[in-house]
Amino acid sequence: xxxxxxxxxxLLAMTTVAFAQGTKVxxxxxxxANLRMVLDSLxxxxxxxxxxxILNDYFSQDIAEMKKEYEAxxxxxxxxxxxxxxxxxxxxxxENTLKTLEENIGNKTQKYQELIQRKQxxxxxxxxxxxxxxxxxxxxxxxxxxxxxISSDILIYNGSNADDITNIVIAQMRAAARKSSAPKAMPR
Numbered sequence: 001x002x003x004x005x006x007x008x009x010x011l012l013a014m015t016t017v018a019f020a021q022g023t024k025v026x027x028x029x030x031x032x033a034n035l036r037m038v039l040d041s042l043x044x045x046x047x048x049x050x051x052x053x054i055l056n057d058y059f060s061q062d063i064a065e066m067k068k069e070y071e072a073x074x075x076x077x078x079x080x081x082x083x084x085x086x087x088x089x090x091x092x093x094x095e096n097t098l099k100t101l102e103e104n105i106g107n108k109t110q111k112y113q114e115l116i117q118r119k120q121x122x123x124x125x126x127x128x129x130x131x132x133x134x135x136x137x138x139x140x141x142x143x144x145x146x147x148x149x150i151s152s153d154i155l156i157y158n159g160s161n162a163d164d165i166t167n168i169v170i171a172q173m174r175a176a177a178r179k180s181s182a183p184k185a186m187p188r
Contacts, residue, residue, distance in 0.1 A: 031144040036151035038131050039124075048123035055119055059112040063105065070101045 039045050077094045080086065139147045 028146070029142075029144045030146045030148065031139060031142070032148050032150045033135055034151045035128075035131055035135070035149045039127065042127060044127050045124070048120075048127065051123060052116065052120055056116055059116065063109055063112070066101070066105050066108065070098070070105060073098055073101060 073094070077098060080094060081091070135147055138144075
């Protein structure tokens with residue numbers, strides 16, 4: 001039974017090692033780009049930021065008005081609580097009103113943040129796509145195999161002659177595992 005298990009493992013290891021040894025190593029040329037700097041240098045980005053600021057200002061003003069209403073209701077509630085005669089039913093209604101206002105502010109704030117994020121993606125994604133496309137053009141023209149965005153540590157371009165060492169690492173891991181599981185000699 002051990003022969004049946006070991007034989008496929010040995011064949012797989014030999015095939016992997018043979019494949020790894022037969023692979024031609026091609027020269028690598030890696031470039032770096034600060035795509036944040038590229039983005040910041042584009043007038044299109046300034047236009048997008050201006051549109052986002054207008055939207056953000058509108059949303060902020062709406063939330064500020066809601067908070068003013070909440071503060072007014074809170075002051076009204078505090079004054080009522082301090083009065084001599086507190087009707088439990090009116091108190092409960094005011095507390096529910098305050099709770100509803102708080103929830104509305106939270107929900108609207110979340111909704112506005114999502115809308116701003118969506119609008120930001122809508123405005124900036126075409127610009128980012130253009131930056132990536134132009135980065136790939138430069139990389140191909142100058143024979144780079146990889147371009148790394150140093151502002152975010154993202155691989156932007158991976159040329160066709162880049163090495164994939166996955167199989168070599170797997171073969172190394174298996175070889176290391178065989179060494180560690182081999183019986184050790186007993187000291188005499």
